[in-house]
Amino acid sequence: QTVFTTSSWVPPTHTLTTAQGAWCSLLEKESAGRMKCNALPKAVTAAPGTFDAVRDGLVDISFTVDGYTPGRFINTQVAEFPFLGDSAVPTSVAYQRIYSKYFAPLGEHRGVKVLGVFTHGPGIIFNSKKPVLTAEDAASLKFRIGGGNINELSKLMGWNTTLKAAPESFELLSTGVMDGTFFPDESVASFKLSMIKHATTFPGGLYNTSFVFMMNPAKYNALSAQDKAVVDKISGETAARIFGEGWDKVDAASRDGAQKAQGVQRVQASPAFIDAVKAKQQQLEDKWAAAAEAKGLKNAKGVLAEFRAEIAKAK
Amino acid sequence: MTEAVLGFLGVFLLAFLRVPLAIAMSIAGIVGLGLMRGWPAAYASTSQVIFETGFHYVLSVIPLFVLMGNFVARAGMARELFTAANAFVGHRRGGLAMASIIASGGFGSICGSSIATAATMSRVAYPQMMAHGYKATLATGAIASGGTLGILIPPSTILVIYGIITETDIGKLFIAGILPGIVAIVCLCLAVVFVTWRDPAAGPPAERFTWAQRLAAIRGIWGVALLFALVIGGIYGGVFTATEGAGVGAAGAFLFALLRGTLTPRVLMDILLESTRTTAMLFTILIGAMIFTSFINFTTMPGDLKDFILQFSPNPIMVVVMMMGIYLLLGMVMEELAIVLLTIPVFFPVIMGLGYDPIWFGILIVTVVEIGMISPPVGLNLFVLNSLLPDVKLSTLYRGVWPFVVADVVRLGILIAVPGIALILPRLMG
Amino acid sequence: MLKTLERLLNWSSGLMAAMALFAIMWLTLIDVSGRKFLNNSVPGGLEMTEILMVIVIFGALPLVSWRSEHVVFDTLDAFIPDWLKGLQARVVHLTCAGAFAMMAWLMTTRAERFAEYGDITVHLQLPLSPVAWLMSGLLLLTALVHLVFVAVPPVAAAHGGPAREGEPS
Ligand code: NA
Numbered sequence: 001q002t003v004f005t006t007s008s009w010v011p012p013t014h015t016l017t018t019a020q021g022a023w024c025s026l027l028e029k030e031s032a033g034r035m036k037c038n039a040l041p042k043a044v045t046a047a048p049g050t051f052d053a054v055r056d057g058l059v060d061i062s063f064t065v066d067g068y069t070p071g072r073f074i075n076t077q078v079a080e081f082p083f084l085g086d087s088a089v090p091t092s093v094a095y096q097r098i099y100s101k102y103f104a105p106l107g108e109h110r111g112v113k114v115l116g117v118f119t120h121g122p123g124i125i126f127n128s129k130k131p132v133l134t135a136e137d138a139a140s141l142k143f144r145i146g147g148g149n150i151n152e153l154s155k156l157m158g159w160n161t162t163l164k165a166a167p168e169s170f171e172l173l174s175t176g177v178m179d180g181t182f183f184p185d186e187s188v189a190s191f192k193l194s195m196i197k198h199a200t201t202f203p204g205g206l207y208n209t210s211f212v213f214m215m216n217p218a219k220y221n222a223l224s225a226q227d228k229a230v231v232d233k234i235s236g237e238t239a240a241r242i243f244g245e246g247w248d249k250v251d252a253a254s255r256d257g258a259q260k261a262q263g264v265q266r267v268q269a270s271p272a273f274i275d276a277v278k279a280k281q282q283q284l285e286d287k288w289a290a291a292a293e294a295k296g297l298k299n300a301k302g303v304l305a306e307f308r309a310e311i312a313k314a315k
Numbered sequence: 316m317t318e319a320v321l322g323f324l325g326v327f328l329l330a331f332l333r334v335p336l337a338i339a340m341s342i343a344g345i346v347g348l349g350l351m352r353g354w355p356a357a358y359a360s361t362s363q364v365i366f367e368t369g370f371h372y373v374l375s376v377i378p379l380f381v382l383m384g385n386f387v388a389r390a391g392m393a394r395e396l397f398t399a400a401n402a403f404v405g406h407r408r409g410g411l412a413m414a415s416i417i418a419s420g421g422f423g424s425i426c427g428s429s430i431a432t433a434a435t436m437s438r439v440a441y442p443q444m445m446a447h448g449y450k451a452t453l454a455t456g457a458i459a460s461g462g463t464l465g466i467l468i469p470p471s472t473i474l475v476i477y478g479i480i481t482e483t484d485i486g487k488l489f490i491a492g493i494l495p496g497i498v499a500i501v502c503l504c505l506a507v508v509f510v511t512w513r514d515p516a517a518g519p520p521a522e523r524f525t526w527a528q529r530l531a532a533i534r535g536i537w538g539v540a541l542l543f544a545l546v547i548g549g550i551y552g553g554v555f556t557a558t559e560g561a562g563v564g565a566a567g568a569f570l571f572a573l574l575r576g577t578l579t580p581r582v583l584m585d586i587l588l589e590s591t592r593t594t595a596m597l598f599t600i601l602i603g604a605m606i607f608t609s610f611i612n613f614t615t616m617p618g619d620l621k622d623f624i625l626q627f628s629p630n631p632i633m634v635v636v637m638m639m640g641i642y643l644l645l646g647m648v649m650e651e652l653a654i655v656l657l658t659i660p661v662f663f664p665v666i667m668g669l670g671y672d673p674i675w676f677g678i679l680i681v682t683v684v685e686i687g688m689i690s691p692p693v694g695l696n697l698f699v700l701n702s703l704l705p706d707v708k709l710s711t712l713y714r715g716v717w718p719f720v721v722a723d724v725v726r727l728g729i730l731i732a733v734p735g736i737a738l739i740l741p742r743l744m745g
Numbered sequence: 746m747l748k749t750l751e752r753l754l755n756w757s758s759g760l761m762a763a764m765a766l767f768a769i770m771w772l773t774l775i776d777v778s779g780r781k782f783l784n785n786s787v788p789g790g791l792e793m794t795e796i797l798m799v800i801v802i803f804g805a806l807p808l809v810s811w812r813s814e815h816v817v818f819d820t821l822d823a824f825i826p827d828w829l830k831g832l833q834a835r836v837v838h839l840t841c842a843g844a845f846a847m848m849a850w851l852m853t854t855r856a857e858r859f860a861e862y863g864d865i866t867v868h869l870q871l872p873l874s875p876v877a878w879l880m881s882g883l884l885l886l887t888a889l890v891h892l893v894f895v896a897v898p899p900v901a902a903a904h905g906g907p908a909r910e911g912e913p914s
């Protein structure tokens with residue numbers, strides 16, 4: 001019997017942890033009990049070190065946010081752009097398809113065996129002060145942000161942002177040091193952001209986040225051909241779907257539960273606001289395309305277009 | 316569980332051979348991890364732990380609170396606090412020891428570190444107690460235990476770290492520490508009463524102050540009050556976070572020391588150097604503890620402890636009591652921050668599942684951390700006093716501190732029995 | 746000779762650490778005031794604090810070792826004959842030298858890993874690999890301090906270190 005040690009840098013009840021657990025249950029079932037997981041009580045490293053922890057065999061299976069190690073991953077930034085989709089399942093599945101087709105051969109995730117890539121739900125502007133309908137409204141508030149494409153976009157938009165880790169959101173917002181933050185719906189509930197009163201949505205989300213779910217390659221290579229086949233079967237789209245479904249479920253639960261209870265007013269960004277973001281995003285896409293092509297991706301703009309088309313198709 | 320026990324034995328064997336505690340924990344941790352997960356994984360883990368612990372924004376509260384404590388001490392504020400407390404209780408039996416505990420509480424209101432508080436009070440109160448014929452056991456016991464008030468009375472490094480890992484409101488945690496802090500001062504003073512009742516020679520009475528002198532002494536602590544208002548007011552006024560409050564507080568203390576004319580470039584350099592050395596000493600222990608913790612994480616110990624505790628879940632309060640028992644035992648042999656970081660992810664969900672208040676649990680955690688810092692053999696405050704007072708042996712410290720450990724355990728019992736002490740102020744905040 | 750070495754440490758890595766700590770203090774104050782009064786925080790303040798923290802901790806580490814300020818159990822000291830104490834000190838310092846040298850080596854592997862992937866900080870895009878190299882260098886310096894004491898055991902500085910200059914009042 002093979003036992004995979006797994007680690008999670010979010011709490012045991014978080015959807016990322018439970019989705020990883022769900023994948024492990026599937027692994028155990030599909031292999032008729034020949035493979036199973038053993039979850040560590042405490043994360044083996046802080047989030048940014050997780051990629052290396054899997055690569056170095058400290059743990060066998062874990063997940064991370066590509067943007068937590070800035071500078072390492074270029075291609076994956078494509079999954080962080082605005083207006084990708086309103087639900088995590090199609091964006092995750094489409095991202096997985098594009099990833100397998102174009103990105104995997106380029107080896108940005110070299111050193112680990114990628115089991116799947118995925119995204120969370122649409123990114124939203126949350127704040128405790130006032131309804132944000134326009135870019136000017138947003139510019140009048142102080143936001144905590146986490147990094148990734150949204151960091152670049154905020155810079156271009158000229159917003160007043162401070163980079164702090166997600167778990168500090170509560171303190172920053174409850175003391176009034178910051179007025180708002182950018183998160184998917186889920187986080188209002190999971191970070192207990194009870195002071196949030198306003199949400200500004202964008203069709204397809206203001207931003208997203210690229211995640212990777214991975215296994216130590218030596219551990220994979222040591223498996224029998226039969227076991228390898230089981231892992232391969234539930235990797236890729238199957239894994240992406242498990243994580244995507246998890247995100248969608250908790251997003252909905254937060255909207256209908258915590259957010260409703262604390263009276264969060266949802267508004268959609270005005271068309272002018274959306275256009276302003278689109279204009280700045282164009283610059284970011286050009287920059288990304290140049291960087292990705294420098295790293296070996298051919299026709300980056302075409303890949304991005306195919307990604308968007310794939311999201312529309314995916315269910 | 317066997318692996319974990321062997322690991323602890325390894326640490327103690329090395330430590331008793333006089334290998335620094337930090338190195339003993341690092342060696343045991345690397346070897347343990349290497350045997351369990353393979354050497355490349357152990358090396359990779361260790362280098363990651365070193366980097367992550369050093370390259371850490373939130374932990375910057377530690378050096379900044381230490382620095383603040385040193386500036387405040389240099390500005391003479393610790394002495395003013397001690398004088399004020401002394402004016403009221405010094406004439407009693409054991410009065411100087413009580414004064415040092417009360418002054419530690421006051422100092423704790425402007426310093427977030429237990430070690431900085433103990434170190435500062437040792438310079439102010441210890442010579443006075445010696446001059447009045449106090450026994451070293453009582454003097455050091457009062458200073459070591461009083462020092463732990465630095466992390467219970469806001470601001471507090473441990474509460475910042477607890478708040479961040481459990482996503483609990485740090486502002487409310489800070490407010491929640493105030494009443495338990497007062498209870499703690501009372502309990503520790505009662506321990507002094509007990510010690511001097513058993514042995515009146517341990518703490519002979521000092522001279523009595525007149526009411527005019529007392530009022531003058533009280534007026535002398537306005538600087539402390541102002542600095543407390545700056546840090547706590549800034550946090551509650553939404554100007555800065557608790558983490559940033561450490562930096563602002565240090566800057567405020569710097570200004571005080573400067574305005575009182577106590578800073579020359581030479582003195583400033585000495586204070587900065589001393590603060591960085593204390594920081595480096597603490598972080599070496601922290602890194603060693605983290606390396607050891609990542610080994611423990613792979614053993615069955617956390618799971619076994621959780622299973623042990625869960626068998627009491629039909630009777631929730633017993634779960635809390637058993638958990639505190641485990642913390643007291645771990646606190647004797649481990650470094651406190653490492654205990655918190657290792658056990659909170661395991662224990663916190665259990666406590667939440669039983670429906671207890673995270674703020675109340677946070678105050679209990681700080682209390683057991685305080686006890687761990689003074690309970691022999693591994694008690695950081697004892698080590699600090701041992702290095703600052705070269706003429707006091709560690710064994711003297713061990714003998715002097717136990718009445719205060721008992722007082723702290725009694726206080727822990729009170730806080731468990733009466734959750735209102737911790738919860739009434741944060742609930743008033745809404 | 747030893748005095749010169751101590752002065753050298755104080756004015757090199759010690760000075761670096763002291764200045765870094767002072768800088769963190771001012772950085773926090775400026776960051777907070779900027780956010781409050783000018784609606785703008787210091788760009789990349791968080792990651793600058795993190796880098797400065799590395800300098801504070803690892804810059805002061807050689808001095809902690811030099812002054813024997815690491816936490817040790819001295820409980821058994823009373824039972825160890827004097828002739829053995831010198832040998833014991835040498836063995837302990839050798840162990841410490843080995844441990845710190847190993848940590849220094851481990852940090853070079855971390856530095857190489859950062860360089861291999863081109864890891865940078867989020868906001869200012871500063872490369873991480875030099876930070877790990879710095880840790881490694883200062884850990885090596887700490888190991889060398891212990892090696893000095895293998896050869897020349899510190900006499901009076903065995904505990905508590907030399908009298909602290911400028912005791913705060
Ligand atoms: Na305090």
Ligand code: NA
Nearest residue numbers: 646649687693
């Ligand atoms: Na302890």
